[in-house]
Amino acid sequence: MGRAPCCDKENVKRGPWSPDEDATLKSYLATHGTVGNWIALPKKAGLKRCGKSCRLRWLNYLRPDIKHGGFTEEEDTIICTLYAQMGSRWSAIASKLPGRTDNDVKNYWNTKLKKKIMAGKISLKSLTENDNTIPSTPSLTQSSNTQNSEYNFPASQNQYSPPSPLPIMLDSNNFDASFGLNNNEKDIGFDQIHDAVVSEIGTSDNNIINPTVSISQDSSSIAIQDQAEGDEFVEPLMDFGFGFPHDDHVNDLNCHERVDDFASSGCFPEWVDFSYADIKPN
């Protein structure tokens, strides 16, 4: 038995809001404010809508401070940078963009921004070098002691633990950081990134002794395992999100499994998390 529905679905209107409904909701909220019970609001306001629907309509569309229209390049930058750090925490990202809603940002990312990045029009490398464009607020402050400007979240936002520090490739050896795609060759080659010795994989290089590198098909990731002193220290190295491309080719991307190089050299690339880029096989 599931949870009780939030409203009587038989007797509520669904679908697009009419101008009259908008006006009714706006008028009610102008008089009574948004403080109170959204579930009870429709009845009080005389709307045949679910409370959740009213809330969503207000938050995503009717609020007076909502910014409608296209996103600016600066907003693109902020979204990309924060997405690289937090993943799809749209609400947190939207909070950095005055007038934008989580739904707006999410839709914009899914329909346009992702494609811009894939087309190489936006490089996360340059973004991470210039991410001081992100306004700082008490809830999301820029740390001054890290190269990659991590952000510190209040406890209430800490349920998501992003891979520490950034899931972004920062190597400069001919490797475009726009989600690890070399613009010319569209080639993801581990051999391109092995020089990016990591001091940031949660530990220093010296702490990793006799590591082994494994490819997990289940978790769609590569992990390094520190076998020193019998520790079961496993550090994720790469996470493809959609499954490791064992067949070498995914969407025209050429993926090599040259992980042995890492194991023998004892150095590891920084985090590269393709699940954020959502490069999925069709």
Add this chain to the structure above:
DNA sequence: AACGTACCCAACCGCTTTTGC
């Protein structure tokens, strides 16, 4: 002009988190 496809975005769904008792 008609049809098919791709794209955009508002709205919905259902799970998680927060709040109040």
Add this chain to the structure above:
DNA sequence: GGCAAAAGCGGTTGGGTACGT
């Protein structure tokens, strides 16, 4: 601390529109 209700959130869906054939 435990529970239920409300609010928050992110993923998904579906209708409208633009574009290509």
